[in-house]
Structure formats: structure tokens, C-alpha cells
Amino acid sequence: MSRIRVLLNPLASASPVDAGPPGREPLEFHRRLPGYAPTPLMDTPRLADSLGVRRVWVKDESHRLGLPAFKILGASWATYRALEEHARERLGSGFEPWQSIEELKEKVEHLKPLTLAAATDGNHGRAVARMARLLGLRSRIFVPSEMVRARIEAIESEGAEVVVVDGTYDDAVARSAEEAAERCLVISDTSWPGYTSVPRWVIEGYSTILWEIDRELERREEKGPDLVVVQIGVGAFAAAVTRHYRAPGAPSRPKLLGVEPERAACMLSSVEAGHPVQLPGPHTSVMAGLSCGTPSLIAWPLVSRGVDVFIAIEDEWAKEAMRELARSNIVSGETGAAGLAGLLALLKSKTGAEARKLIGLNEEASVLIFNCEGATDPESYARVVYGANKAVSENP
The missing domain is CATH 3.40.50.1100 (Rossmann fold)
Incomplete structure (x- = not known):
């Protein structure tokens, strides 16, 4: 399949990245919104068998508060x-x-x-x-x-x-x-x-996803994941994930794998340079939610110090991941499937065995993946997954 770029993060720090998660105030706020309910944390044995690990959890954000994304x-x-x-x-x-x-x-x-x-x-x-x-x-x-x-x-x-x-x-x-x-x-x-407060609050808002995961794994009496795979656009969601799993006193310290489109790998390129850089456009990709050329200045310190490995992938990997998720009865758009796409690309590369060691994967490992959107372009979803032109409803 198409090429990939992989970077073992030279800036990653063994120490906590900051003061930790923002507390549960965002979660308490979200509980007051109409239609709030925790999204499913799906156990996907088919994916686990395919990836050669013990467990793969998919946090399915294809329906959140009445919208098809997190x-x-x-x-x-x-x-x-x-x-x-x-x-x-x-x-x-x-x-x-x-x-x-x-x-x-x-x-x-x-x-x-x-x-x-x-x-x-x-x-x-x-x-x-x-x-x-x-x-x-x-x-x-x-x-x-x-x-x-x-x-x-x-x-x-x-x-x-x-x-x-x-x-x-x-x-x-x-x-x-x-x-x-x-x-x-x-x-x-x-x-x-000069504009930092609002994007910082956006990152805080995403913490609800992580608290829900912690609570559900505790209910199931499962330990935390060994590997967390997160999509990166400007880096806001990746910053929330990093902040949660790299906080002082965090119950587990999983490996973090960050995934970007090859034509919009602004975070990977910035880490390579050692400072935030702006990639010239166009940043065309079917992973539209990740087609960004400049990292968020608020997200940069967290992501650049917390993510262990970055991978940049071309669009065909996202399409393969959409089909793979559909086999586990999960509807995922191109951006939603990008996390799994990055993991598939890494493990199927010529250095797949070495990559497993790099991200700590073995047959006893547990992996957490985020499906951060559903079929936000229903016609495209149908073409990719079914090879047809029929539309798929984006609403529950």
C-alpha cells in the first residue's frame, strides 16, 4: 500500500507534561446538556485477533450529544x-x-x-x-x-x-x-x-471522553491500556489525551501513538524541527478533520513532550480502516478511522516486527482507539465501505 512516515519522538519526556487533567468540571457541565450519555467503549475481538493483541477497545464517538462526532x-x-x-x-x-x-x-x-x-x-x-x-x-x-x-x-x-x-x-x-x-x-x-484561553477550554472539554473510559474500565475491573492511538489535526484532542495519560499520579502510562495525514503532518514535522512549523498548503486528504498545516500553540507543549511515536499516512490506509471497523459494526468516517489506520500502517510496514517493539505491542497488550466521527459524508462512506453510491444516515 502507500507510503508512511514514522518518527520516534526525540522530544518525549519521562516526566509529567503539566499539572494534569482539568478535573471533572467539564464532565459535570456536559451532564447538564440535553441528551448526555457516555459513549460506548466497544470491545472488538475481531480487531484484537487481526492485530495480534489481547484486547482492542474502540471509544465510539460517532454519536455524541446528537451530533456525529466528539x-x-x-x-x-x-x-x-x-x-x-x-x-x-x-x-x-x-x-x-x-x-x-x-x-x-x-x-x-x-x-x-x-x-x-x-x-x-x-x-x-x-x-x-x-x-x-x-x-x-x-x-x-x-x-x-x-x-x-x-x-x-x-x-x-x-x-x-x-x-x-x-x-x-x-x-x-x-x-x-x-x-x-x-x-x-x-x-x-x-x-x-494572543489567543489561548478558548482553545485551552476546548482541550479541557475533551477530558470527558477520558473520564468516561476510566470509569468504564474500572467498572469492568480492567487495567488501563498499554497503547493509546490518537488522531492529530492541530493537536487539541491529542493534547487532552496526552494530558490525561501523562498526568502526575496517572494510574497507567501507556505508549502514545499519534496519527496524521501524510500531506498535513504538521505535528510530526514540527517535532522533527524541534519547534512549531507551518506546512504550506494545500493539505488535501480524505481525513478532512486532520487536514491542518499548523499545530495549535496550546497543544504543542503537551503533544510534543507526551506522544512517543508519530506516524503520517496516506489516504488509502484510512479507507482500509473504515472497512475494518465496519466489520466490527462500527460506522466511522475517514477522520474517525485514522487512528486505527495509523496502527494498521505501522504494523503492516516492512519493519512491522520492529514497530511492535517500538510501541510495546505483544499478545498480552490492550489497545485503545478513538472513533472520533461517524459517516459525516454519507455518500463517501458508502463508496469506501460498500463500493456503492447509496447514502448512509449520519444520525442515530
Whole structure:
């Protein structure tokens, strides 16, 4: 199959990367949102047999709070924190106490008119738009020119104004930053000089996934994973995973494998250089959620010191992983399947035996993989998995 790039991280540190996870405040916040429920942690014996390990768990984020991806966790917590800070500046107080989204909406009413803006390659922007709709606010979402129509329509279905930017995701980020104003809050999952609080809150929001996994494994009386595979775009989700498993006093210290598209391997390239670098576009990949050319400045210190091995893969690996997950009855889009894709690519490479040692895999190992999105482009999913043009519903 197509080529891969592998990097054993020369910057990885044996010491904790920072003060640790943000506590369970994001989890308690998410429990107050309509439709909250922990997503499944699926035991997939077929994948375990295929990979030659004892256990493979897939945290299935194909349905989360009514959306087909995990991004709503970061977007909702960051939106809440940004709105509360805005309320303190304008009104002199925050939002507590509140128990339901209706009560929170009433408190936000005093901030209107107000717009939420974001750049996106699909899922984050839709999540921001969903939060705006739930709270009775306007939303304006900036997208790169290569975004497929299905994802644009999904964002528009939340009542958002979608602005197509002539350029890459990075260009859309730059354009969204210009929206910041008294009546417009930018809710970005990446950071730049002078803009760090919101993307830090996005990373905190993703911690809910990790707490759910810990609780479920404790319920099953299972020890933690030996290997965790995480997708990397700008690095926000990878930062949350790194922060959780590299925290002081963490119950286990698994190996961390970070996966990126070959044409958008901004984190791998930055680690090679020893500092954040910007890759020139276009960053074309079917793994649209990972097609980013610049690491988040907030994510960089965590990911660059915490991830053990980076791998950059071409698109065919993601398609193979989508089909492999479908055989385990898991619906996964191209970005959602990228974690498994990276692991398959590594183990099937010419140095597969050496790679196993590199990431500590043996027949007794347990592996954690994240399916971070469902079929967000239903027609593409059908073509890849079934070789057909029939669409697959993205909703439960």
C-alpha cells in the first residue's frame, strides 16, 4: 500500500507534561446538556485477533450529544466558559446556578445580540453552531474551499451562516480571527499568539471522553491500556489525551501513538524541527478533520513532550480502516478511522516486527482507539465501505 512516515519522538519526556487533567468540571457541565450519555467503549475481538493483541477497545464517538462526532464536547465547554467570561466583563457576574439548557439560555439572553464564530473543516464548526442554536445566538462558520457539500449543509442545518474561504483550513482560521468583537466571540479549537484561553477550554472539554473510559474500565475491573492511538489535526484532542495519560499520579502510562495525514503532518514535522512549523498548503486528504498545516500553540507543549511515536499516512490506509471497523459494526468516517489506520500502517510496514517493539505491542497488550466521527459524508462512506453510491444516515 502507500507510503508512511514514522518518527520516534526525540522530544518525549519521562516526566509529567503539566499539572494534569482539568478535573471533572467539564464532565459535570456536559451532564447538564440535553441528551448526555457516555459513549460506548466497544470491545472488538475481531480487531484484537487481526492485530495480534489481547484486547482492542474502540471509544465510539460517532454519536455524541446528537451530533456525529466528539467535537461538541470541546466546543460546548469552550463556548460556556467564553460566554461566562463575557458575562462577567459586561454584567459583572457569571451564570451559576443553572441546571438545564433552558435556564442557561435565559441567562445568555442578557448578552444579545451576540454571534459565535469559528473556522472548521467540518465537525468543530457544526458543534459551535449547535451551541449557538441551543442558546438562541447567531453563528458564522468559516470553511476551506475544498470542504465537501455534505459537511457544509450539516453546518447550515444548525442555522449557521457558512462562509467559504478561498484557501486552506489555516486560511479559514485566519479569517475567523478577524471576527472577534464586542458582539462576536471566536470559538476556535486552535490557538495563535494572543489567543489561548478558548482553545485551552476546548482541550479541557475533551477530558470527558477520558473520564468516561476510566470509569468504564474500572467498572469492568480492567487495567488501563498499554497503547493509546490518537488522531492529530492541530493537536487539541491529542493534547487532552496526552494530558490525561501523562498526568502526575496517572494510574497507567501507556505508549502514545499519534496519527496524521501524510500531506498535513504538521505535528510530526514540527517535532522533527524541534519547534512549531507551518506546512504550506494545500493539505488535501480524505481525513478532512486532520487536514491542518499548523499545530495549535496550546497543544504543542503537551503533544510534543507526551506522544512517543508519530506516524503520517496516506489516504488509502484510512479507507482500509473504515472497512475494518465496519466489520466490527462500527460506522466511522475517514477522520474517525485514522487512528486505527495509523496502527494498521505501522504494523503492516516492512519493519512491522520492529514497530511492535517500538510501541510495546505483544499478545498480552490492550489497545485503545478513538472513533472520533461517524459517516459525516454519507455518500463517501458508502463508496469506501460498500463500493456503492447509496447514502448512509449520519444520525442515530
